[in-house]
Amino acid sequence: MTGPARPVQIAVIGAGDCSGEEERAAxxxxxxxxxxxxxxISGGMSGVMEASCRGAASSGGIAVGILPGTxxxxxxxxxxxxxxxxxxxxxxxxxxxxxxIAVGGGYGTLSEIAFAxxxxxxxxxYRTWDIPGVCACPTPQDACFKALSAAHR
Amino acid sequence: MTGPARPVQIAVIGAGDCSGEEERAAxxxxxxxxxxxxxxISGGMSGVMEASCRGAASSGGIAVGILPGTxxxxxxxxxxxxxxxxxxxxxxxxxxxxxxIAVGGGYGTLSEIAFAxxxxxxxxxYRTWDIPGVCACPTPQDACFKALSAAHR
Amino acid sequence: MTGPARPVQIAVIGAGDCSGEEERAAxxxxxxxxxxxxxxISGGMSGVMEASCRGAASSGGIAVGILPGTxxxxxxxxxxxxxxxxxxxxxxxxxxxxxxIAVGGGYGTLSEIAFAxxxxxxxxxYRTWDIPGVCACPTPQDACFKALSAAHR
Amino acid sequence: MTGPARPVQIAVIGAGDCSGEEERAAxxxxxxxxxxxxxxISGGMSGVMEASCRGAASSGGIAVGILPGTxxxxxxxxxxxxxxxxxxxxxxxxxxxxxxIAVGGGYGTLSEIAFAxxxxxxxxxYRTWDIPGVCACPTPQDACFKALSAAHR
Incomplete structure (x- = not known):
């Protein structure tokens, strides 16, 4: 198929209850x-999820929440x-x-890292679980550019 | 919350294998x-699902596919x-x-009508299962306007 | 594989809120x-589900509940x-x-009939939705024997 | 309710592809x-899952597989x-x-540990992921007795 490629989808995962620094990074x-x-793409709830959605919305992006409830x-x-x-x-x-992209996170985030x-x-x-296979990034920007680059491959 | 309300989400359901008339309606x-x-919102596959997504895309709308696979x-x-x-x-x-909104449909569509x-x-x-609780509509337009009206309530 | 075949698994589906006659049948x-x-196999909750499980337990059978919650x-x-x-x-x-085997039932049961x-x-x-493909049985016993026969095939 | 308590349910988790020692332990x-x-309770597939089911079956126990497919x-x-x-x-x-109880395991097992x-x-x-909250056990028997004790509480 020629023409514009489909937009990439990137998940931002992290805890519903997070630190101010994690919120800022998200x-x-x-x-x-x-x-x-x-x-x-996110779990659509509070904390890291909400902060990343607010950031996307502030730039006119599409934020999809895959909610646990109804x-x-x-x-x-x-x-x-x-x-x-x-x-x-x-x-x-x-x-x-x-x-x-994982920011901080508890056991829920760990389950998502494992599935990924x-x-x-x-x-x-970024400041998340140290699991073999996770690429630790020094800054939020670094995580973004690496994820965007990988997703476009 | 003042300001613009969230956009409504409307599901179009129907078979992956459908008639030309169902495709046109979708x-x-x-x-x-x-x-x-x-x-x-749709199941993201072929038939009624694909036709409705193509229609939405032709008008610059957002078409979300909740896919059975990966x-x-x-x-x-x-x-x-x-x-x-x-x-x-x-x-x-x-x-x-x-x-x-249900268009035609087989057993998969029936499961979705039942859940709804x-x-x-x-x-x-529109030309779908005759189940108590389903509002049969004479035209695709009629189904749209009734669904839009109900969703905005 | 020679040796004893695996036991068959039969689902009994029906509403969580049912009539006395449906309960007796289940x-x-x-x-x-x-x-x-x-x-x-059942959804593990009340009504037809509970009555069928109680019946199985009274004969020393295994009753599996696939519960909606935790x-x-x-x-x-x-x-x-x-x-x-x-x-x-x-x-x-x-x-x-x-x-x-479906006994009575509302929309949840209809979704299960459709999936099946x-x-x-x-x-x-037995006294359930009249959907093409469902074999209506005059008695609970008749439904059991037909289901057992089909499951062993 | 007086009378016999319900039997406890214990999950054994681990990789579908495992070492001989993990198989023996499972x-x-x-x-x-x-x-x-x-x-x-297990995922019902091969490796640690199958070995634990074979062990249970050899002692007349009930082994439940929650399968990924159909x-x-x-x-x-x-x-x-x-x-x-x-x-x-x-x-x-x-x-x-x-x-x-976790025996060895890869990323799938890690997702289950995280959910638990x-x-x-x-x-x-037993010889599994070193995650805060997991109680490392020196022997399979030790893991069993601790799990049985916790489950009966």
């Missing part, structure tokens, strides 16, 4: 991804996928992404 | 929904949700919608 | 299936599968069965 | 769990749950368990 990542034409998720979502399937939706978040690596998806981390 | 529905600012689905999707969960994803399609009615979502049908 | 079906060595379901379950995935678990109930027919599983009904 | 764990009246899984299963939902079924495996810890389930490990 916001910067969401904004940078949107400025570069990527669709943001509610509305955070207010910055462009598209709401209501799964009603609780944490099992973590698998859908990473499977829908061409590349994954299992599926052979590239995972870039 | 295309018209996708186009009309997009022209009215609705986000189109592939790319039809070429008219703006957003691809890769569930890898086979037909169980039918539940997610209707749960994500504010209103549902179970969840109390309004279901408008 | 109990008789659960008992008959257990007496014939079948494993009973709780314990009805007290007659031998095995509890906690899915946390709400009604999407309906797909798992019928996919796990070699044959399906989509998957090509035999469906036997 | 077999011993399956046998020990069955001898102590526990129901064995096939039959390993030949030692007493009950087959066909999810068709790929790795997202990992969530169901641990959510269905009162306690979890997220849900607050006790996790006992």
């Amino acid at each position: 916001g910067e990542i969401g904004r940078t991804l949107a400025e570069n034409g990527a669709i943001l 509610g509305d998720g955070n207010p910055y979502l462009s598209v709401r996928i209501r799964t009603g399937m609780s944490h099992a939706r973590n698998y859908l978040v990473v499977e829908s992404a061409d590349a994954v 690596l299992k599926a052979g998806k590239p995972v870039y981390g | 295309g018209e529905i996708g186009r009309t929904l997009a022209e009215n600012g609705a986000i189109l 592939g790319d689905g039809n070429p008219y999707l703006s957003v691809r949700i890769r569930t890898g969960m086979s037909h169980a994803r039918n539940y997610l399609v209707v749960e994500s919608a504010d209103a549902v 009615l179970k969840a109390g979502k309004p279901v408008y049908g | 109990g008789e079906i659960g008992r008959t299936l257990a007496e014939n060595g079948a494993i009973l 709780g314990d379901g009805n007290p007659y379950l031998s095995v509890r599968i906690r899915t946390g995935m709400s009604h999407a678990r309906n797909y798992l109930v019928v996919e796990s069965a070699d044959a399906v 027919l989509k998957a090509g599983k035999p469906v036997y009904g | 077999g011993e764990i399956g046998r020990t769990l069955a001898e102590n009246g526990a129901i064995l 096939g039959d899984g390993n030949p030692y299963l007493s009950v087959r749950i066909r999810t068709g939902m790929s790795h997202a079924r990992n969530y169901l495996v641990v959510e269905s368990a009162d306690a979890v 810890l997220k849900a607050g389930k006790p996790v006992y490990g």
Whole structure:
């Protein structure tokens, strides 16, 4: 197929309850991804998820929330996928992404990192779990550019 | 919250293998929904799903595919949700919608109609299953306007 | 493989809120299936599900509940599968069965009948939805014997 | 409710492709769990999963496989749950368990450990991932007794 390629989809994963620094980093990542034409995929809830969606929305990007329940998720979502399937939706978040960026995170984030690596998806981390296969990045910008580059490959 | 309300999400459901008339109707529905600012949700595959996405894309709308597998689905999707969960994803399609439009359809469509009615979502049908609770519509346009009206309520 | 074949698995589906006659029928079906060595699969909750499990338990059979949440379901379950995935678990109930028996039922049951027919599983009904492909049976016993026969094929 | 308590359900998780030592350990764990009246929950496939099921079957126990696809899984299963939902079924495996035992394992096992810890389930490990919250056990027997003890609490 010639013509414009489909936009890349990048997942930003992290805890619903996060530090101010993680929130700031997630916001910067969401904004940078949107400025570069990527669709943001997340779990659609609070914390890192909400901050990244707010960042994407501030740059006019599309933020997709794959929600654990059947509610509305955070207010910055462009598209709401209501799964009603609780944490099992973590698998859908990473499977829908061409590349994954992890910011901080608890056990839920760890499950997503594991699913991503299992599926052979590239995972870039900023202050996250130290798991073999995760590429640790010194800055949010570095994680974005590496993820964008990998997703376009 | 003041300011613009979130866009409504409307699911178009129907068989992956459909008649020419169903395809034409689904295309018209996708186009009309997009022209009215609705986000189109579908199962992302062929037949009625593809025709509705093509219609939405032709009017610059957002077409979301909640895919049964982990592939790319039809070429008219703006957003691809890769569930890898086979037909169980039918539940997610209707749960994500504010209103549902059914065009023709086989047993998969019947499962989605059932889930929608179970969840109390309004279901408008064009040449589809005759199930109590489904509002049969004489034309694709009629189904669109009723679904848009219900979704905005 | 020579040696004993694996036991058949038969799903009994129906509403969580049912009539006394449906409850009586479901109990008789659960008992008959257990007496014939079948494993009973159900959604694990109340009504038709609970009555069939109680029937199976009264004959020393195995009753498996594929639960929508993460709780314990009805007290007659031998095995509890906690899915946390709400009604999407309906797909798992019928996919796990070699044959399906429907007793009465509302929209949830209709979604299961649709999934079963989509998957090509035999469906036997007692006072349930009149859908092409469902074999209507005059008595609970008749439904059991037809389902057992189909499952052993 | 007085009378006999429900049997505990213990998940044994590990890779589909494992070492001989892991297989031996998993077999011993399956046998020990069955001898102590526990129901064995696993992903139902090969490697650690199959070895634990074979161990349980050799002692007359119930081995439940929560399968990623819609096939039959390993030949030692007493009950087959066909999810068709790929790795997202990992969530169901641990959510269905009162306690979890991990033997070796790759990224799939890591996702299950993460889900278990997220849900607050006790996790006992034998030669597995070193994640905070996992109780490392020196022998398979030690893992079994700790898991049985935790599950009965």
